[in-house]
């Protein structure tokens with residue numbers, strides 16, 4: 213049973229037509245459709261599934277994260293327009309990890325929880341050994357408050373590992389998409405093992421869902437979830453996320469947007485958590501969002517304590 217009073221979208225992208233107008237003309241793929249926060253919230257509210265904590269994550273096609281700051285205002289306006297309706301919703305943001313853009317002023321916004329490095333399918337060897345440890349990056353890490361984190365997205369576990377090793381040990385890190393989008397390599401792959409070992413050594417690395425970018429086949433994704441739990445403990449896993457608006461395609465070239473909308477993405481993670489729970493004995497709710505208060509420690513998460 214899922215706890216509907218506490219629903220976390222740990223990874224979603226909100227951007228409006230205005231935000232997209234800032235995108236340069238030469239995109240490597242089709243310009244995405246806008247995904248405004250208001251539409252997302254009203255759709256989910258109509259389905260009786262209103263998230264209580266939402267993380268608007270930097271979208272790589274946008275030149276900066278101004279869309280995140282405007283979404284903070286959009287929620288504030290929505291709360292005024294519909295008194296009471298969205299009172300439970302709290303919104304945070306993970307802005308572009310850029311030593312120039314992520315300056316002190318932007319990082320000091322109370323709703324900014326971290327910065328995001330986006331590497332897509334970059335191979336391990338394309339990342340210089342000091343790409344994320346130059347003086348400019350060290351300055352950026354030094355600007356992060358104790359509650360903020362560096363969010364790393366690379367499809368290959370080996371690339372995530374290479375970046376993780378360059379981030380100072382005292383900086384909290386969140387690794388996207390369970391650490392790998394390559395389910396074909398299996399959960400006992402050496403690079404995934406190294407990534408888990410480094411995360412364990414540091415003790416301040418969390419792995420995040422929703423899991424369908426590892427594989428849309430729940431049975432294929434479960435072994436990755438189980439390995440994370442065995443290596444790091446369930447408290448280092450935050451599965452609950454939609455990654456709306458579901459851009460891209462799965463291993464069989466099926467568009468994610470044909471497979472998911474935000475509500476069904478929550479169903480997917482619920483099923484994934486239930487399946488993984490059977491393997492590790494940790495309650496599905498814990499796997500879904502038990503880590504939220506650690507990943508977003510400055511947010512009052514209001515989570516009902518699960519008695520064990």
Ligand SMILES: [Zn+2]
Nearest residue numbers: 223225269455
């Ligand atoms: Zn995403």
